[in-house]
Amino acid sequence: MTSTTHSPVAAPLAPPAAHTSSSARPPSPEYRAWLAREQRRRHWIVLARAALLLASLALWEYLARAQIVNPMLTSYPSALWPTFLDLLRNGKLAMHTWTTLAATLVGFGLSMLIGTAVAAGLWWSGFAYKVLDPFLVVANAMPKIAFVPIFYLWLGSDYSVYGMAVAIAVFVTIMVVYDGFQSIDPNKIKLAQTLGASRAQVLRLVVLPGSVPTLIAALKMNIGLALVGVIVGEFQSANAGLGYLIVNGSQIFKLNIVMTAIVVLAVLSGLMYLAIARLEAVVAKRYG
Structure with a gap:
């Protein structure tokens, strides 16, 4: 009698067992x-x-x-709203605000570009840093308002505000960004160099990405410093902008205009800071 051999038949795959991971559990009370x-x-x-x-x-x-304080010198909030609406209707407020905002953004951008480039150069050459360090410290400590008449003569009334914005913000940028570059973990730099990276590649691939938090901090400082520089420049030489509006209102004793311009300036600075904070949140998701 011949024995019958049955070939094994592949059984259908069983569905995978349900995994109960801790991440699938609902949050605890x-x-x-x-x-x-x-x-x-x-x-x-x-x-x-x-x-x-x-x-x-x-x-x-x-x-x-x-009348505890003189309303002629301080105005009061309920008087600012009609002044705000009047300046808004005749277009003066929009024009002066845009003038200040545009000059601030230009000075802010130039300060960041110049400051980051100089900081990269100082990181690249230790010799250059040792030579320029005392000059940078002195330039940062100098009262920048002393440069207003110089910038007015060099750049004219239209562009002196940009010079003031850059002068106030750029030296702080150089020092802050350079410190950020120096704080990069030296072991990461050595590892990149061991793998054959050039100094330019180390700067581009290790130092700059590792200094993103420092660059964001410099952005936060610079947006306020650039605005200060623009307002100081407008106080002295401009014929438009919120700084000009403040000076002009004080000269004709219209404190409602002065205080309205100051309130708009506060709102403008707050919005620019919030924009930088939003950028910081987006960058933190990528580099955090």
Whole structure:
């Protein structure tokens, strides 16, 4: 009798077992409670900021209305809104605001480009850094307002504001960015050099990406410093801009115009800072 041999038949693949990973589990009650506390805390912070702003405006209004302070010298919040609308309707506010904003952005961009390039050069050559370091320290410590008449003679009334913006911001940029370059882990630089990277490749692939937080910090400082430089330049030589509007309003004793321009200047600086903070959040997701 011949024995029958059966060839094995492949069994159908069984569906994979369900994996119960910790990431698939719902958050714990403690974690949800912590999230709720953090959300309430953020809400309270926003409410506290709004309350502080409203209280400051109410105190300003009261002190002026009660003649505790001279309203001719300080104005008061309820008088600023009609002035704001009047300047908005005749187009002066938009023109002066745009003039200041454009000059600030140009000075800000030039300061970052020049400052980063000089800092890279100083990182590249230790000899150049040792030679230029005392001059950079002295230039950064000098009161930049002393340069206003020089820039006015060199650049004229239209471009002297750009010179002031760069003069105030560029030296801080050089020193901050250079310190960031120097703080890069030397082991990373040695590793790149061991793999055959040139000094330019080390700068481009190791130093610059590793200095992104420092560059963001320099952006935050520079946007305010460039604005300060533009306003100082407009105080002295410009015929347009929020700085010019402030000086012109004070000369004709129209404090409503002065205070309105100052409020617009505060809003403008806040918006520019928020733009840099948004950029920082986007960059943190990539390099964080």
